[in-house]
Amino acid sequence: MTPRDQPPELSAPVEDYLKAIYELEQSGAAAGTNELAARLHIAPASVSGMVRRLADQELIAHERYKGARLTDAGRRAALRTIRRHRVIETYLTQALGYPWDLVHDEAERLEHACSDELVDRMAAAIGEPEHDPHGAPIPTREGTVDERRFSSIADLQVGDEALVRRVSDENGERLRYLAELGIVPGVQLTLIDRAPFEGPITVAIGAAHQVIGTSLATEVLVERLSMPIRSPGTPLAPGRRKDARSRRTP
Ligand SMILES: [Zn+2]
Structure with a gap:
């Protein structure tokens, strides 16, 4: 991928929608009207218009019964906002001594106002952190992020x-x-x-x-860190037999 090409200017509500759709996708849930409304604390009726506009801008694609899915452009935009949010939270905690319970609301506001350049400088000033104070992975400038599920x-x-x-x-x-x-x-x-x-x-x-x-x-x-000795439903006998066999091998 080319280095950060000039990203389109998106409004704060558009950034919030894309972020919410990304988070729903990550949690494995469908990003339908009701899920988005609940996530964004707004009425379902006001979601449909915005979803149509995002689809017109090719930031999302709409799949019947599955809700909205981010396009590549939508995903890049979502990760840019998430990077800003998480870098701001980390900077406030590490550089300004904010407690971890007070940074989210500040970041919700500042993530739409900060330039990417300012956020990059904040990240550099605190040693390019990989996680925010709550343990969430910080997307890189290039838009890669650790998406392991726990x-x-x-x-x-x-x-x-x-x-x-x-x-x-x-x-x-x-x-x-x-x-x-x-x-x-x-x-x-x-x-x-x-x-x-x-x-x-x-x-x-x-x-x-x-x-x-x-x-x-x-x-x-x-x-x-440790797996249970035997997960429920696993038949005991084959495991035992395998054990016995392996013990016999020299
Ligand atoms: Zn937060």
Whole structure:
């Protein structure tokens, strides 16, 4: 790809739509009218007009029953806005000492006002960070980004060890609470108990035990470090036989 060719000027609402569609695609959900409306906190009726305009500008393509999909141009534009957002959050935290629960709202506003040049200089000033304070990957200038998907604490089984990778950045109160519990990106934890029927989940972080509800647990994305001994549903016999065979090999 050529170095950043002159990107088109997009309005703040267009950038917000593209970002929302990108995030829905990443979560595996369809970007339909209702999903977009919920994500953008607006009425579904006002979504359709904008979606038509984005399709006219070839930023999205519309697939029946599947909702909007970003075109290559739409994806580049979405990643540019996301880069601005995440660099701003990181800069505010690292260079200006903002706490991690206060940077999202600032970034929501500034991401539309900053030039790409300013954002590049902010990133350079703090050593080209790869993740924002909430653990989200920062797209490069060239528009590449780590799109690995992680499971959440709620997906872990008892005994699983996991590394906290990312937390949702949108709710400051939840972020403050998670920080109080010590559940922040980079921390290693072990799931030691989960009550049935989506009851509370207990994790150990070092010597401390923390209890969180399932809804909060789904917002904390983790990389599993240990696999369960035997995943449920795996028949035991073939594994045993394979073991026996491998033990026989010299
Ligand atoms: Zn944010």
